[in-house]
Amino acid sequence: MNTAADLAELEKRWADPPGFLGWMKTVDHKRIARRYFVTALVFFALAGLMAALMRLQLARPENTLVGPDLYNQLFSMHGTVMMFLFAVPILQAVGVFLVPLMIGSRNIAFGRLSSFSYWIFLFGGIMIFTAFFLNVGPEAGWFSYVPLSGPQFSPGKRTDFWAQLVTFTELASLIVAVQIVVTAFKLRAPGMSLNRIPLLVWAEVVTSFMVIFAMPSVMLGSSFLISDRLVSTQFFNPAEGGDALLWQHLFWFFGHPEVYIIFVPALGIISEIVSTFASRPAFGYLALVLALVVTGFLAFGLWVHHMFATGLPPLGMSFFTAASILIAIPTGLQISCWIATLATGGRLRLATPLLFVVGFFFIFVIGGLTGLMLASVSLDSQLHDSYFVVAHLHYVLIGGALFPLFGGFYYWFPKLTGRLLSERAGKWNFWLFFTGFNVAFFPMHILGLKGMTRRVYTYGADRGWGDLNLLATIGAVTIAASMIVFAINVVVSLRRGQRAGENPWGGTTLEWATSSPPPSYGFAQIPCVDSRQPLKHGKEALAWVVGLPTLVRTSLVTRLHDAAPDHITVDPEPSIWPFWTAVAVSALFIGSIFTPWALVWGAIPVTVALIGWFWPKHEETERTNRIEVKPDESRPARFLESAS
């Protein structure tokens, strides 16, 4: 089994067509995820530059580097891009890349959808940056509160571009969320029952469900906003029975889960890294999974704590205070489990991935503590809209998501590219980032307590905020330096990094059972799983699946609870139609900023492209029919023994 001829057959079936057209058509989750990573990192760099520009402006009082109008656009873009075009997409892309590999599947479910999702994400990003460079960038902050973002106070097209960016990115996210759920539920390797699913996969599943329930709220909200602005609906206009707080509810019903949508995948990354570098399974698997699920539920009961300053009824405030404090419990539980894992495992290897996790512990605990402070209504009323909040949110987001993400990047970079990142540069990257981060953001707590409000483009010299602001700017420059080290490390390691081999860290999950980078078909044979750590005794101890037809692209579908083999599914072939559909949908979205008729006429090319996407090809159907086994003619799967 698994001869060179078999592999050549698999490669022929799964390889993308050559050249640029093949690149456009690909449905390979690994290529698409890589594309997501690169694009999201470019957006990250651009949004980071905007932050640097803001820090330079604030470095001394009454600075004139950036005027108020540009400053409004800078902070609005920075928040919008970091949340919608960097954090969510890149952490979902981690799932697109790793979920199929960790569960032993050849591809993600509905491969063409991930291709479509990527193009939508890319076009949305290009749209908002084009708008920004043409001086029609968003200006009302990343949560665009009405009435500031309404037709009266934000005339022109700036906020319309913002609203449509939300539509673009949420569409892309929702699609990936469904794909990840279906992949993790139905495409797991035989034997990977629910209680053997890797923790990162659980985290991505919980995240995906949160996306499914949270993102519709903001899509609806942004549609209401843009229709208030363009066709004079009155959703948010109090003069005609509308309500400005409705926007805040719709936004934060998404916006708070959003924080956890970013944070939960990071928790999964930490579990994997901690377990590998402590050389033992994660302590308290069940507790960790349940903590993720509980976090997913509780995240929907917190949104009003962003609205404590709006004068809501006291009973509501008490409820949301309690929920906000409650969510510290599952997080605390997970941190305890990780510490137990590190304490009881083998000799710790303090490589860069683990270093970033340790950095996470430190920063995130501080961010969590200020979160508890802000959960109290009385304190929040004082600190609302001050730099204390800016400090808090960067501690939880950078500490909670970015540090684990960087750790994950160092950990899985060899799987992605076949080469290891330099450890020496990695240490520099970490220490510069860690130091720079605390120097930049810790002073902001004090600035907030001293009364500095967020989103001011400058401040008077008599306020006495100059020194701490200068310190924060020095921290920001240090962070920039750490990012330059990171970029150089990636570029140099891509060419000259140490070759990784299949399993450079001694991981025990399935992604380490295939070559680095994995072949187009993921695994030469699909492994059978009989424990939570399938690679604990090496690849040789595993059983392997045989008998998957290679005349078409096929994957094995297994049952939800016990992952028993159920049937074979035919995977989609590469197609250019997801690209054209994305072009048509983008034209509709962007066109609707200028005329509501775009929704009508724009629907025609979308329909045509979708038909092109769906319509089966004769040649493919003919091959599919040759391997077809009807449900009533089938035989169950069975184990074979053979001496090698």
Next chain:
Amino acid sequence: MNDEGTPSRRFLDVSGLPTYAFGHRSLMWWGTMGIVLIESTVFAIAIVAYFYLRDRSFAWPPHSVPPVLLYGTLNTVVLFLSTIPNHWTKHQADHENLRGVRIGLVVCLLFAAAFIVIRWFEFGALQTSWNTSAYGSIVWALMTLHTVHLVTDVIDTVVLTVLMFTGPLAGKRFVDVSENAVYWWFVVGSWPFIYATVYLAPRMSP
């Protein structure tokens, strides 16, 4: 590994498994459920927004009368009746009866066409415009949301119907027809909630 020195490898032979399956065994069912979850959330939040706005108004509907009951009620009847051919078509698809699927899909489309025509009159009888008040805006939003789902499913059904007549056909296309019928159940199932909100809520005193 079994005994030392003589490693034997175990293989799981899946060559006899079917190459497609119906219902919750298929990926397509799960994908459809994903969309249904997303869209149900959209409907639920839109309905919550309706009552949120109503809660903050002195009169509901403000300066106008509730939508005319006739067309919306007529459409409710049509929609409920459409579940009969829809269910029959799903049954034919699950048994891979091509002739039955073709007839069923065409009948389903006739019902959908009737529904869309009546929907046109429904919009005309809402007694409010999207730009007069927040009430009008949210009523139009709910009706538009439901209509978009309806039209999407109709286009999907048209494409499937043509495919079932012209080919190329494979067994798994019957799964597509079956899941299309499941989605129609969602379009039908979501309607009573929107009907109650748009037509009945303004008739009850807040």
